[in-house]
Amino acid sequence: MAERSEENRFGGRARRYARVGTAVGGVAARMAGQRLGLDLGRDRNAAELTAALGGLKGPLMKVAQILATVPDVLPREYVQELKQLQANAPPMGWPFVRRRMQTELGPGWLERFGSFERTAARAASLGQVHRAKSKDGTPLACKLQYPDMASAVEADLRQLRLIFSLYQRYDRAIQTDQIHAELAERLREELDYRREARQMLLYRHMLAEETGVHVPEPVPELSTGRLLTMTWLDGAPLLDCVEAPVELRNRIAYNMFRAWYVPFYFYGVIHGDPHLGNYTVRPDGSVNLLDFGCIRVFRPKFVKGVIDLYFALQNDDRELAVHAYETWGFANPSKELIDILNQWAEYLYGPLLENRVRPIQPGRGTEYGAEIAGRVHAALRRVGGVRPPREFVLMDRSAIGLGSVFMHLKAEVNWYELFHDLVRDFDIDRLEARQNAALDAVGLPRAS
Numbered sequence: 449m450a451e452r453s454e455e456n457r458f459g460g461r462a463r464r465y466a467r468v469g470t471a472v473g474g475v476a477a478r479m480a481g482q483r484l485g486l487d488l489g490r491d492r493n494a495a496e497l498t499a500a501l502g503g504l505k506g507p508l509m510k511v512a513q514i515l516a517t518v519p520d521v522l523p524r525e526y527v528q529e530l531k532q533l534q535a536n537a538p539p540m541g542w543p544f545v546r547r548r549m550q551t552e553l554g555p556g557w558l559e560r561f562g563s564f565e566r567t568a569a570r571a572a573s574l575g576q577v578h579r580a581k582s583k584d585g586t587p588l589a590c591k592l593q594y595p596d597m598a599s600a601v602e603a604d605l606r607q608l609r610l611i612f613s614l615y616q617r618y619d620r621a622i623q624t625d626q627i628h629a630e631l632a633e634r635l636r637e638e639l640d641y642r643r644e645a646r647q648m649l650l651y652r653h654m655l656a657e658e659t660g661v662h663v664p665e666p667v668p669e670l671s672t673g674r675l676l677t678m679t680w681l682d683g684a685p686l687l688d689c690v691e692a693p694v695e696l697r698n699r700i701a702y703n704m705f706r707a708w709y710v711p712f713y714f715y716g717v718i719h720g721d722p723h724l725g726n727y728t729v730r731p732d733g734s735v736n737l738l739d740f741g742c743i744r745v746f747r748p749k750f751v752k753g754v755i756d757l758y759f760a761l762q763n764d765d766r767e768l769a770v771h772a773y774e775t776w777g778f779a780n781p782s783k784e785l786i787d788i789l790n791q792w793a794e795y796l797y798g799p800l801l802e803n804r805v806r807p808i809q810p811g812r813g814t815e816y817g818a819e820i821a822g823r824v825h826a827a828l829r830r831v832g833g834v835r836p837p838r839e840f841v842l843m844d845r846s847a848i849g850l851g852s853v854f855m856h857l858k859a860e861v862n863w864y865e866l867f868h869d870l871v872r873d874f875d876i877d878r879l880e881a882r883q884n885a886a887l888d889a890v891g892l893p894r895a896s
Contacts, residue, residue, distance in 0.1 A: 539568035539576050540594065548592050552675040560670060564590070570725065574638055574741070579680060587680035588667065589738075597639055597674075605632050621828040623835040630838040634720065638741035641676040647740040648678065649890040651719075654711045660703035660734040681736040683728025690856055699733030701859035705866050707735055708850055713755075713870040716746045716883045716895065720842035722849035744842045745887065745895045748880040749775055754843070755871050761790065761797055769793075777837030785834060788827040795820045796847050799863040808854035808863065817851075 545566070549557045558564060562581035570577040575593040582588055594600075608631070612624040637643055645666040652663045662681055670677035689700060704727070711717040719726075721742040728736045753775035760769035766786070773781050773789060781789070794801075795817065799808050809817060828834050836844075854861075887894055 539571035542566045544595075545576075545578065545592060548595065549590075549675070552592070552672045553670065561588070575674075580677070582667070582670075587682075588670070589664065589678050589680045590670070591641070591676040591678075593639070593641065593674040601635050601639060605635065619829065620833040621825050623833055626836060626838045627841050630841040634742050634744070634842070637743075640673055641671065642673050643892075644676055644741045645671055645678075646890045646892050647743045650717065650743070650886060650892060651711065651737060651740060653886055653889065654715050654717065655707065655737075658703075658706050658710060660699070661707040662730070662734060662736045664736075664738070681728070681738065683730050683736045686724055686727065686729055686853065686856065689729050690858070694858075694860065696733050697857040698859050698861055700729055700735060701854050701857050701861055702866070703733060703735045704850065704853055705861075705863075707737060708846060709867075709870055712746075713751065713874065714879065714882060715886055716748055716751045716879055717886075718744050718746065718842060718846055720744050720846055722846055722853060724853075742842070744839070745883070745892070746839055746843075747895045748876045748883065750839050751879060752874070752876050755874055757793055758797055758800065758867070758871075761794055762801055776840055778834070782831070784831050788824055788831065789834075791820060791827070792824045796844075796851075800867040801864065803862065803864040805860050805862045807858065807860050808851050 545568075549564075553560060560583075562583050562585055564580040565578050567578075568576040569579045569589070574597055575591050578590045578592065580588040580590050605628070609628055612628055616624060645668065648663060648666050652665065655661045655663055664678040664681050667677040667679070686700070689697060707727075708719055708722065711719070719737065719740070719742070721739060726737065726739040728738065730736065753772040756768055756775070757772035759765065760772055769790060770781065770786060773786065778785075778789070799806065884894055
């Protein structure tokens with residue numbers, strides 16, 4: 449049936465502004481009080497922030513998920529609470545589900561399934577997932593978008609721009625305009641479940657030879673722009689595996705590495721949302737990827753820049769490092785800025801530079817990463833700040849998010865060998881041809 453248009457209405461945006469202000473304002477005020485030395489109960493504040501953001505849905509909750517993924521960005525109490533949002537956001541009830549499903553598939557929608565569970569199996573930022581079965585008994589997952597999300601996204605993006613502008617008034621280390629532009633484009637894309645279905649097909653193609661990675665199959669006849677039906681994949685949350693034998697944890701880490709970086713180095717595509725709710729683990733250590741809304745297609749020369757910077761660090765080749773940063777879009781970087789950026793690059797690339805079995809972050813773990821981040825941030829402020837290119841945003845987020853996964857697993861792997869297995873025969877022309885063929889096959893636009 450023809451889909452009902454959900455407009456980006458002024459009324460919806462206005463209500464969103466009011467709810468965001470009410471939900472976050474009180475918590476922010478108490479956090480400010482704590483910075484002045486007032487003990488106002490961080491555990492209670494964290495729980496209230498989780499409830500507020502989870503109830504709001506939408507991109508602000510996704511920001512919370514990102515913050516909970518990156519080690520040491522927030523106090524421990526906040527991280528523990530925000531982690532709950534990654535797979536357990538407050539769901540909408542059956543009356544809502546029934547109305548939404550009728551809107552998407554028509555009055556006889558229930559008859560098109562063998563069964564459909566009333567209670568959501570998972571709820572996240574833009575929609576919730578219900579288990580179902582097809583007429584032939586195939587287990588299905590139905591991801592149903594919450595109502596009026598276009599208004600919610602636009603309202604939250606305006607709020608985020610305001611937050612960024614306020615932040616830059618007292619801290620100019622990182623210019624945020626390109627960060628906001630990148631997040632805005634990716635969030636708007638996530639509202640289009642037809643696009644996500646094509647991205648799911650893209651990942652099925654790119655990972656077809658990876659026996660340790662599983663991707664669901666979309667069901668077009670039971671999907672619309674705001675309903676995505678796919679095959680159900682059974683698996684356990686990753687945190688259930690952190691006490692498993694080290695051999696299993698290492699196998700999971702290997703499969704996660706391949707799931708993210710085979711698409712990147714072979715096709716120039718990355719999954720930009722590595723939070724814990726977007727994958728599950730099978731008993732044999734293989735992994736299920738579950739969400740394909742936040743996907744980034746990179747120009748082939750950006751991928752080559754990632755590889756160039758690795759070899760620049762490995763061989764202490766300053767000229768190649770400058771070339772890599774310029775390829776990414778850092779305009780005329782000074783010697784001092786290169787030195788600062790290399791500090792962060794050496795931290796991220798560190799595990800790949802040592803040809804030995806090791807944890808992703810030995811010694812002090814997340815404490816060391818926070819130390820490096822703080823040092824780099826202070827140095828950027830000292831030199832007048834930096835304007836990160838748009839493409840850099842999700843690449844950095846994925847590296848940090850995956851690093852967090854490997855730290856949870858306490859995996860000990862030869863990361864050097866994993867990386868070199870992927871880039872040993874890298875050829876930029878072959879990547880471009882492979883990328884274009886894959887994108888054309890599923891009806892996605894080419895990189896620009």
